[in-house]
Ligand SMILES: Nc1ncnc2c1ncn2[C@@H]1O[C@H](COP(=O)(O)OP(=O)(O)O)[C@@H](O)[C@H]1O
């Protein structure tokens with residue numbers, strides 16, 4: 207059994223896997239992370255590995271405390287990945303994006319893949335059918351867009367996300383919801399259209415905290431799976447130990 211932990215810039219997520227099956231999913235607050243992991247280790251005595259991917263503020267040292275109980279693996283750029291990395295600055299590529307790309311490569315062989323992760327940031331990652339990681343794009347996520355409008359203006363209120371019922375917002379509140387949500391939907395559909403025009407056999411995966419919220423609004427058909435990063439972390443780790 208494997209416990210995977212994904213430290214993003216907004217939330218820390220985790221999941222227990224038995225082989226390729228997700229057994230239980232968790233969301234952690236930083237302050238309770240230590241205690242909660244201890245409880246998970248007690249609940250699942252069969253856990254043999256703790257696998258961590260982090261683009262957030264928690265470093266490897268935090269997890270070393272668990273090494274007396276199980277093997278701890280902190281994913282780094284030096285791990286074995288199943289794709290050829292063509293990013294011009296491979297060492298600055300986010301570990302989460304590498305794990306997503308690895309998951310897409312392993313799960314959808316022989317296809318052109320576009321992975322969209324709607325989290326703190328929205329990241330776009332392209333892996334071609336020959337398993338070359340090409341790069342993609344980074345833009346602000348939904349919450350970041352709402353917060354920026356509020357933080358960098360005098361008059362705009364801070365709103366929580368809401369699906370707009372029209373692209374024409376006839377009030378400040380509706381105009382903000384339309385700008386943030388429709389704006390992001392148009393952006394994502396635009397990237398997908400470009401990708402589809404360039405490649406024939408392809409798969410598009412949408413994940414992240416806003417995946418389900420956005421999926422119903424997209425005009426393109428995509429594969430929405432909010433657990434794709436944790437599943438990819440599990441899969442990539444299986445790949446790493448088999449290729450060591
Ligand atoms: N409980 C929650 N707390 C914060 N953000 C949430 C929550 N549920 C959904 N979200 C949405 O998820 C996004 C963050 O996604 P997430 O995948 O957790 O980010 P990250 O992986 O960067 O930490 C935010 O834009 C927000 O709209």
Ligand SMILES: CC(C)(COP(=O)(O)O)[C@@H](O)C(=O)NCCC(=O)O
Nearest residue numbers: 214215261298299300325326327344
């Ligand atoms: C782009 C990101 C901030 C996304 O983080 P997230 O939204 O998943 O919290 C992260 O992947 C990162 O720090 N990347 C480094 C820059 C790069 O990927 O080129």
Ligand SMILES: [K+]
Nearest residue numbers: 323325327329
């Ligand atoms: K992201």
